[in-house]
Amino acid sequence: xxxxxxxxxxxxxxxxxxxTVGTGAFSSVEAQRNISVTVSDDANxxxxxxxxxxxxxxxxxTTPNDALAIDLTASNNNVGSGxxxxxxxxxxxxxxxxxxxxxxxxxxxxxxxxxxxxxxLETDSGAVAVLLxxxxxxxxxxxxxxxxxxxxxxxxxDPGDDIRFGxxxxxxxxxxxxxxxxxxxLAISAEAV
Amino acid sequence: xxNEPPTVSDYEEMAGVDFDFGDDELDRDTLNARLAEMxxx
Numbered sequence: 001x002x003x004x005x006x007x008x009x010x011x012x013x014x015x016x017x018x019x020t021v022g023t024g025a026f027s028s029v030e031a032q033r034n035i036s037v038t039v040s041d042d043a044n045x046x047x048x049x050x051x052x053x054x055x056x057x058x059x060x061x062t063t064p065n066d067a068l069a070i071d072l073t074a075s076n077n078n079v080g081s082g083x084x085x086x087x088x089x090x091x092x093x094x095x096x097x098x099x100x101x102x103x104x105x106x107x108x109x110x111x112x113x114x115x116x117x118x119x120x121l122e123t124d125s126g127a128v129a130v131l132l133x134x135x136x137x138x139x140x141x142x143x144x145x146x147x148x149x150x151x152x153x154x155x156x157x158d159p160g161d162d163i164r165f166g167x168x169x170x171x172x173x174x175x176x177x178x179x180x181x182x183x184x185x186l187a188i189s190a191e192a193v
Numbered sequence: 194x195x196n197e198p199p200t201v202s203d204y205e206e207m208a209g210v211d212f213d214f215g216d217d218e219l220d221r222d223t224l225n226a227r228l229a230e231m232x233x234x
Contacts, residue, residue, distance in 0.1 A: 094224060098231055118199070119208040129212065131204050133231045147203045166231050168224070170212070 046107040047190045052164060054099035058082030070100060070167070089128065095169035098135060103188060104162035111190040113163070116151025120182045128170065130182055135164040156193055198232035200225050 049068055051057030058078040061071040072088060079085060089095045105111055118132040134152055146153045154163055201221050205211050214220055 094227055096227055096231060098234055117207050119204040121208050121210060123210075129204075129208075131199075131228070133199065133228055135231055135234050137198075137232055147199055147207075149206055151207065152199075166234075168227060168231070170224070 046105075047111070047113075047188070048104035048106045048162075049101065049188060050104070051101050052099040055082065056097050056099045056166070057101070059097060060101050068101065072097075072169070089169040096166065097169075098133075098166035099164055100166055102162045102164045103157075105157045105159050105190070108159055109192045110156050110158050112193045113154045113157050113188065113190045114148075114151060115165075115186060115188045116148075117186070118147075118151050120184050122182045128182060131168045131170070132186065133166045133168055135166055137163060151187075157190070198229040200228065 051060035051068070058081075059070055059072055059076065061069050061076045061078060063069050072086070076083060103113060103115065105113075115132070118134075120130040120132075122128050137154075146155065157163065201212065201224050212221075
């Protein structure tokens with residue numbers, strides 16, 4: 001069993017993730033990453049966790065540890081080369097960013113994938129919330145996508161299939177400006193079914 | 194429910210809190226619509 005971690009970073013959010021695994025089929029992967037920080041060579045692992053090829057994939061940054069992280073702050077290394085300079089979420093607005101990252105089964109077996117949590121909150125210095133939203137999930141019809149109390153489970157993700165994620169940011173009050181942020185982790189696990 | 198978009202209530206349950214939208218510009222129905230739109234994209 002391998003572990004991975006996504007890091008959600010603040011002023012916004014960040015997510016990251018990746019998996020490592022040896023050669024051949026894998027029976028399970030459990031990953032935890034900081035959102036705004038880490039993972040190693042996620043894109044090429046059995047469980048690929050990587051930015052999409054869309055422009056919003058630039059919100060996924062690589063940490064010093066080669067981990068992936070969603071970073072909507074000024075510290076994102078893609079600011080200036082893919083991101084024009086945005087440094088956070090708008091107050092009193094819904095910020096939608098689709099096609100940020102994807103989880104792809106790059107192994108040889110069908111796996112059940114769980115990602116948790118999908119909701120990130122900071123309420124101490126002004127309410128802000130970041131929601132990770134599964135996309136292209138209707139394409140998985142017949143495989144089953146469930147929302148347990150702490151995240152999402154894709155019952156069967158076949159080799160070569162992927163599920164994309166976008167995010168929705170909700171700074172819930174103007175008091176959140178320059179004060180509220182999120183730095184958290186998204187845990188991703190996969191197990192052969 | 195399988196293969197249905199998550200709702201605001203789903204996220205509230207995940208987070209263990211009720212979102213307080215406060216401002217009229219951020220309402221529950223609008224957010225549910227945005228979640229469904231992104232889910233289908």
